[in-house]
Amino acid sequence: MQIGKVRLGGNLLLAPMAEVTNLAYRVVCRRRGASFAFTEMINSEAILHDNAKSHHMALSCPDEGIFGVQIFGRSPVSMAKAACLIENETSPSIIDINAGCPSPRIRKTGAGSKLMEKPDVLENIIQCVVESVNVPVTVKIRVFRDVSQTVELASRLENAGASAITVHGRTAMQQYSGVADHLYARRIKEELSIPVIANGDIRHGVFAARVLEYTGCDGLMIGRAAMGDPDIFSRIAAFLESGIKFPPADCDQRKSSLEEYLKLLEAYGLDKKVNLAAHSAWFTRGLAGSRSFRKSIQNVKSSEGIISRMEMLCREA
Numbered sequence: 001m002q003i004g005k006v007r008l009g010g011n012l013l014l015a016p017m018a019e020v021t022n023l024a025y026r027v028v029c030r031r032r033g034a035s036f037a038f039t040e041m042i043n044s045e046a047i048l049h050d051n052a053k054s055h056h057m058a059l060s061c062p063d064e065g066i067f068g069v070q071i072f073g074r075s076p077v078s079m080a081k082a083a084c085l086i087e088n089e090t091s092p093s094i095i096d097i098n099a100g101c102p103s104p105r106i107r108k109t110g111a112g113s114k115l116m117e118k119p120d121v122l123e124n125i126i127q128c129v130v131e132s133v134n135v136p137v138t139v140k141i142r143v144f145r146d147v148s149q150t151v152e153l154a155s156r157l158e159n160a161g162a163s164a165i166t167v168h169g170r171t172a173m174q175q176y177s178g179v180a181d182h183l184y185a186r187r188i189k190e191e192l193s194i195p196v197i198a199n200g201d202i203r204h205g206v207f208a209a210r211v212l213e214y215t216g217c218d219g220l221m222i223g224r225a226a227m228g229d230p231d232i233f234s235r236i237a238a239f240l241e242s243g244i245k246f247p248p249a250d251c252d253q254r255k256s257s258l259e260e261y262l263k264l265l266e267a268y269g270l271d272k273k274v275n276l277a278a279h280s281a282w283f284t285r286g287l288a289g290s291r292s293f294r295k296s297i298q299n300v301k302s303s304e305g306i307i308s309r310m311e312m313l314c315r316e317a
């Protein structure tokens, strides 16, 4: 899959997720078959106000290879300036514009999915950011109820200079309820020439293949199903490439992914910045005994402590 001048190794992307897709987690997913990953959304105004945490979020390292930074905001000028600063500081290969966040806190500021209600502003943001950076600029949207209104917006964003568009098939009002409707991505793909990435509820290879076929999209973006299960990318890739159905990751496989993740957090100096208990808990979702594991790590501060409890969980499973 190609986005502007950037060639991705495949078509399975890790979704930007606040408090989830930190550098360590992105690296773990990339090593397990994710073709590309974005940072979580970064506040453009915070970048301009030299907020250290926000600048830190835009960092990558050679372990990751190419990566994308997602920014949010409502001012075309600020978004363009922030994108330019980030491009100079951390050299992402792609800058993505968040036009889909449904959180009332973000919408209240005029950013995220609120931008879809102000297409002139969103269009202007794309134009200004495209003018201010050398890398491709992409945009991630949700959908309106009305399919043709959604296609019309996507088409305007393409004309404004977006190099690709990700479509999460839910309205902002739906937040995360209901099911993603991939009809929107299909119609957008029919209309646009730039790559279109379908997003929403992709959890396994069979469904991934169905969405790719139904929408004709160039790529798929995976969010929640990748939380605590980075191996989802290699499983889906294997199914798409050769129809092989690997079983879900077992306890030992998840333990080794978690161990790698915790080591990388430490190596990148992120271990104090994430909630280790919450992040570790995702790796045991659906496993027998996961509830007591979650309880047992609430007050554990070290990765060794977490891993030894996970070893116990796997032995008992």
Ligand SMILES: Cc1cc2nc3c(=O)[nH]c(=O)nc-3n(C[C@H](O)[C@H](O)[C@H](O)COP(=O)(O)O)c2cc1C
Residues within 6 Å of the ligand: 015, 016, 017, 018, 019, 020, 039, 040, 041, 070, 098, 100, 101, 140, 168, 199, 200, 201, 202, 221, 222, 223, 224, 225
């Ligand atoms: C915890 C969490 C944080 C998220 N943060 C972001 C974000 O920073 N930027 C963004 O564009 N979408 C964000 N999303 C939305 C996801 O990128 C994705 O569009 C959504 O979860 C649907 O995909 P899925 O069904 O594969 O999870 C977030 C979702 C979750 C669950």
